[in-house]
Amino acid sequence: MSNLSVPLPKAFDAKVKDGKVYVESPKVMCVYSAESAYMTYEFLSLIESYVFDYNVGVTISFENLEYFSAAASLLIFATVSKCQIGVKDHSKIEVLFPKNDAVLKLMASSGLKLALKQGGIAKVRKLIDSNNQYLSGSEVSIENYQKVLTATLLNLDKHGVNFSNTKSQIFVKGMQEAILNVKYHAYNDEFIRDFLLTKQVKSKFSFHEETGRGRWWQCCWHDVSNNKLIFIIYDDGEGIVNSIKRYYRNSPEHSDKLNLPDSTLLGNAMKLGVSRTGIKERGKGSADIINTACTFPSSHLIVMSGLGHYRHDSAGINTTQLPFEIKGTLVQWVINYVEENQDDI
Amino acid sequence: MIYDLRDFSKAPFGRYKSDGEFSGEAFREILANKLKYSQEHNEPLIIKLDNVYGLGSSFLEESFGGLVRKGLFTKEELLESSPRLLQIETEFDFYAIEIESYIREAQS
Numbered sequence: 001m002s003n004l005s006v007p008l009p010k011a012f013d014a015k016v017k018d019g020k021v022y023v024e025s026p027k028v029m030c031v032y033s034a035e036s037a038y039m040t041y042e043f044l045s046l047i048e049s050y051v052f053d054y055n056v057g058v059t060i061s062f063e064n065l066e067y068f069s070a071a072a073s074l075l076i077f078a079t080v081s082k083c084q085i086g087v088k089d090h091s092k093i094e095v096l097f098p099k100n101d102a103v104l105k106l107m108a109s110s111g112l113k114l115a116l117k118q119g120g121i122a123k124v125r126k127l128i129d130s131n132n133q134y135l136s137g138s139e140v141s142i143e144n145y146q147k148v149l150t151a152t153l154l155n156l157d158k159h160g161v162n163f164s165n166t167k168s169q170i171f172v173k174g175m176q177e178a179i180l181n182v183k184y185h186a187y188n189d190e191f192i193r194d195f196l197l198t199k200q201v202k203s204k205f206s207f208h209e210e211t212g213r214g215r216w217w218q219c220c221w222h223d224v225s226n227n228k229l230i231f232i233i234y235d236d237g238e239g240i241v242n243s244i245k246r247y248y249r250n251s252p253e254h255s256d257k258l259n260l261p262d263s264t265l266l267g268n269a270m271k272l273g274v275s276r277t278g279i280k281e282r283g284k285g286s287a288d289i290i291n292t293a294c295t296f297p298s299s300h301l302i303v304m305s306g307l308g309h310y311r312h313d314s315a316g317i318n319t320t321q322l323p324f325e326i327k328g329t330l331v332q333w334v335i336n337y338v339e340e341n342q343d344d345i
Numbered sequence: 346m347i348y349d350l351r352d353f354s355k356a357p358f359g360r361y362k363s364d365g366e367f368s369g370e371a372f373r374e375i376l377a378n379k380l381k382y383s384q385e386h387n388e389p390l391i392i393k394l395d396n397v398y399g400l401g402s403s404f405l406e407e408s409f410g411g412l413v414r415k416g417l418f419t420k421e422e423l424l425e426s427s428p429r430l431l432q433i434e435t436e437f438d439f440y441a442i443e444i445e446s447y448i449r450e451a452q453s
Contacts, residue, residue: 144365146356149398165395169437172399180359180403284402 006054012043020057020094021050029076030069031304031330034323040072041324044079051083057092058083062107065098070221070230071332077115077134078217078234085121085211093118110134110221121211131155133220137179138212145179152220159222161229161337167295171231171335174292177285178233178331183214186237186328228299229335236328240269241306263319266308270317289331298336305329346383347434348375351396360403369407376408377417380430389428394435402443410447420448 006021008014013024025043030036050058060080068076084093095116098104107113115127115134124136125143128151137148149172156163163171187208208215221230238246241262248254257265270286290312293301300313304326311318350357353375354367362370376392383390394400409431412418423431424445431448433441 139365141366145358146354146365146367149356149358153398166437169399169440173401176358176399176401177403180364180401183359183364284406288402 004054004056006050006056007046009042009046011039012046014046017059020059020092022059022061023047023050024061024063025065027064027066028068029065029072030067031071031075031326032069037322038324040075041326044075047079047083051086051093057087057089057094059094059096061096063096063099065103066100067103068107070219070223071232071330073110073112073221074134074217074219074232074234074330077112077219078136078236080116081124081136081217082236084119085124087120090118090120110219112219127151131158133222134217135219136215136217138208138215139183140212143212145176148179148218149175152218155220156229159220161222163337170288170295171292173288174290174333175231175233177288179216180285181240181289181329181331182216182233182235182237185240185243186216186235187214227337229337230332231335232330232332234328234330239305239327239329240303241265241308244269261321262306262308263310263321264308266303266305266310267317267319270303270310270312293333293335296335296337300334302332302334303329304332346379346386346388347391347393348379349393349396350400351393354397356398357400357404359401360407364403369404369411372404372408373411373415373417377412380412380418380423384422384426384430387428389430389432391432391434394433394440395437400440405440405444406447409444410451413448413451413453416453419453420451423448 004016004021008016008021012026013022015022023043023046026036026039028036029040029043031040047058047060050056080093080095084090087093095118097113098107104113111127111133114130115132117123127135128137128143128147131151131154133155135148135151137143137145152175153172216233216235218231218233221232223230244265245258248257270290289303290301293299293312294314297314300311303310304322305328307322307325309320309322350372353372357367357369357372359365359368360370362368379390412423413420418430433444435441
């Protein structure tokens, strides 16, 4: 094992230790600031590469972690659980938790610690039964939309997020369309076929076939001090931007659009009625995703895909280029639920 | 006739049957049968929407817009007959507006 031919970047204190590759997380894991986003993403990509490209066991240390953001925590859950699901021997993936008491406490109280503990698909599915804040679903009936939605609503209720009937409907509408987007954009048949043709079957996507297609990861993050609910959905598939690029590449009349920046492509994709399929009745879901944030006062929506960053709030729409490329798509709603309660009185 | 969507599913989801058991496409089949019965008996079909968690646009478009797109009913039959064949019962006005717009926009 010590002769393993794997990259061992010093930035993550990577070394071969106790028969596995040992890697140390950055002290700050966050995707909102350019500074930490790059290291966060590099770290998570490295873990995935060890497991799926090099087929080696990994000890993932968060012992020196001092801060993690909501979106980063979901990416951590997605990456670690994906690796855990992807290996047959669960002992190949070991997680060391933070030494910092406050960080560990946050990890435990948010449900992330439970979500990262050793185990495979059975562990991930058990998170649904316990209405955890961190959940993963797929098209398989025991972890499908209906199961995950119920667990999500029970979790929100447990944390005192009491939406009015109208706003509960709007929230579920947005969540539903975001999950449907995972199926349509992330793991469409063309993408899976092309991926499996060009990569080894041992690739990270083979586990999607084995444990459930259309997998997504989500978390409800309760920012109690600011009275905000942060609800995030992530998939590691093709992503909205790459899915649109694929459509443009196959449609000569759109070839000029391939030169547009990802932020523009993402902004266009979020417009009502725009669908890569070109089918008239499709492309309605983006309105639901937008309305979920924009119906609530002091709330906003962020979508990240490829190099594109899209933000929609009461002030309007802002699209920018990310300094790093995000695989798949991340949709984040930040909802001020205190104003919601006041509205209901 | 009254049909509560809850009897189809508390959590309808998706557009096509390939999206899951409780998709718009699956609901449209039930809807079409009930509409046909109501039409034959010259009575409205009242769909109650409020006892489900939430309804995505994809589900609604495929269920209701699909009735016209698939040539099962005309817009006029659904919305302009007397008594009006398809009636939506909901406290959430946006659902009724959305459904009507999908039917009117749909092309057979």
